[in-house]
Amino acid sequence: MTALRLIMLAASAASVSACNPLMQGSLDTLGASLHRPAGLEVTQAQVDSLPYYQIQVTTEFGSAVMALVRVQGKLQYWRANSNQLLLLEDGVIVRTLGFPNDLLGTRLAAGSPFPRELQRVADGQPSHRWIDLASNMQFDIPLSGAFHPAGIETVRILERDYSLLRIDEVLKSPIAGMSSTNHYWVDPQDGFVMQSRQQVTPILSVTLTQLRPLRGQP
Structure with a gap:
């Protein structure tokens, strides 16, 4: 999908969160934080007040809640009210739009364990x-490396504690800033990624937390 079509998708979904205080406030925070970091506190009540699947995205540039606006196969389109888009597939951030130094695409090797x-x-x-x-x-x-299971850890998301298996993915790259260790906290029963910390571009590291996840996709 071209960048123009992604922009059109973001614009067409503008009404998803524009009037909700949680979404509007958090997305204003992300837009402003392109110049300075800003924090964001999210409550279970705020999440429950929205009839949308939601994730929280935290970067060096700030934090926001994003709403799911489209699903195409396993590809999920998550949108911020300030028009940033994040494309997620099997827990991996595969494309961004509207962030500094965007990720244009990702191709996983055949046999990748993520799907x-x-x-x-x-x-x-x-x-x-x-x-x-x-x-x-x-x-x-x-980007090449290896996976290393790190054991069960307790991760608090909103008002609930989850016992999740942490998987570390150590990657090396010829591009400065892309050699890193990604962390995935997954449900030990089915491997669903509830939280992750991923190096997306040389200057963009994203911590992604599922607030109201879409699960059970084919």
């Missing part, structure tokens, strides 16, 4: 992907 059972990944199992970056229009940048 299947991430909770069953073996220690040292290889990980490979290729990304495209808007900065200098760089394409097919390889």
Whole structure:
């Protein structure tokens, strides 16, 4: 999907959260925070007041709640009221629009555990992907490394504690800033990613938390 079509999608979904204090306030925070970090406190009551699937996104540039505006197969389109878009597939951020130095695309290697059972990944199992970056229009940048299960941890999301399996993904890249360790906190029963911390571009690290998740997709 082209950037123009993504922009049109964001504009067409403008009414999703414009009138809700939680969404409007948080998204104003993200827009303003392109110049300075800002925090965001979210409550269960605020999330429950919206009839939409929701995620919280926290970056070096601030924090926002995003609403799900479209599903295409396993690809999920999450939108901020300030028109940022984040595309998520099997827990992996595969594209962004409206962030600094956008991620234009991601291709996972065949046999990647993300579409299947991430909770069953073996220690040292290889990980490979290729990304495209808007900065200098760089394409097919390889990221290679390995997965390492780190054990069960308690993660608090809103007012509930979850016992989640942390999976670390250590990646190396020829591009400065992309060699990193991503963390995924997954449901040990089905591998659904409830929270993650991903290096998306050399200057954009995203912590993503499922507030009202869409689960059970084919």
